[in-house]
Amino acid sequence: MTEYAKVLVDPKSGANGSKQLAYRDQALHLDGVCVDTIAAAVPTPFYCYSSDAIRTAYLTLSGALEPVGAAICFAVKANGNLSVLGLLASLGSGMDIVSGGELERALAAGVPASKIIFSGVGKTRSEIGRALEVGIHQFNIESEAELDAVADVARVLGVRAPVALRVNPDVDAGTHAKISTGKKDDKFGIAFQDIPALYAKASSAPELDPVGLAVHIGSQILDLSPYRAAYARIADLVTLLRSRNLSVRRLDLGGGIGIPYDDGPSADVAEYATIVRATVGRLDCELTVEPGRWLVGPAGILVTEVLYVKKTGDRLTVIVDAGMNDLMRPAIYGAVHPVFPLKQHNDRKSHIYQLAGPVCESSDIFGTYRNLPGLRSGDRLAFGCAGAYGASMASTYNARDLAAEVLVDGDRFGVVRRRQTVEALLSLEKETEWQVAAVASAASIRKAL
DSSP states (O other): HHHHHHHHTTTTGGGGGGGGGEEEEEEEEEEEHHHHHHHHHHSSSEEOOOOOHHHHHHHHHHHHHHGGTEEEEEGGGGGGOHHHHHHHHTOOOEEEEEHHHHHHHHHTTTTGGGEEEESSSOOHHHHHHHHHTTOOOOEEEOOOOHHHHHHHHHHHHOOEEEEEEEOOOOOHHHHGGBOOOTTSSSSSSGGGHHHHHHHHHHHHHHHHTEEEOOOOBSSSSSSSSHHHHHHHHHHHHHHHHHHHTTTOOEEEEOOOOOOOSSOOOOOHHHHHHHHHHHHTSSSSOOOEEEHHHHHGGGGGEEEEEEEEEEETEEETEESSSSSSSTTTHHHHHHHOOOOEBBBBSOOOOOEEEEESSSSSTTTEEEEEEEEOOOOOTEEEEEESSSSSSGGGGGOOOHHHHHOOEEEEEEEEEEEEEOOOOOHHHHOOOOOOHHHHHHHHHHHHHHHHO
């Protein structure tokens, strides 16, 4: 067995979703379905998600958090597919949203508005109004200006808005700079020292119901010690606010629990639950956490087909039909996803390839991979750990189709988001009346000549 297969079937390597992706009879399977069978029916590239992996992850995390009574609100930005949201909602999950579009997605997936938290630094007044009309659980407020906007909209609608102030605890999560959110120079949250005065202001506004505090220090966190530091600061702040006769009923602890994209260990959610209990568990607050990647990342793969193999300098480059528009993380974060051939080869010789996409950008590179079998046009590969920040970040750059999404459940599979074609995109565009008139005029002139 070649090394890529050893990594794949090692229970330590696939985080909470590893056992759902495995080789059987030398063919890659997700749950009970051969991925090549899906690829024969659905053109590549496409995303594919394991229902069982998502269920297992959710039940594992909720079980770890049950002793501290923490509720889960899935971070919709990680994967907004309606079928994925519906599956999580059926398990009891609420939703953490960062836009009006994500609000509509959550509602369309059957999530009760009372289980939706609205985060994000740039909520518009129309988004705020819609969220108040449907009755969401709370707004996580990122600035005094936003607090004033929520109060204004609530006053007009004649309702009281539940708000939690998002604290910037100035804690370094030790993660990539582009996914850090808890340091003092990050754009997120309200400075720790400014919270008491702003909380008092919210408490005096009849249009606002200040319910508590929120915090989120970043994403892809594998070393859990920054959580302890951040939550300890939040606990101190709760004590301070209560000493000033300000009510603090809820704490939103954010998300960010990381997953391994290699054969390293996953974050220990039991340890995470212990940190929550030790830092804020005795404050008598309603607790919420907002995981995204940990719940769905290992559950997804991106399936692609080899187009060409070419020599570039002193190395071999494999051009695949998936590009950076389909999976942006390697281009913007330098991330490297594991890669697995859909069919195992008996050839024990390993090869080193640079995998690249067809997009006309030098950054359309997925990475350099060792220990792969010999590849040729028509071979299919799967990028692993692609269930989070894959399809949700995809674009139609270079006028490329938006990839389809497939859900697997046991031995069944179905397309849960059809491929968005160029024809569909062209149908959204039309010429203005003056352009049409100009074309008609030019045609008349040419005819007269």
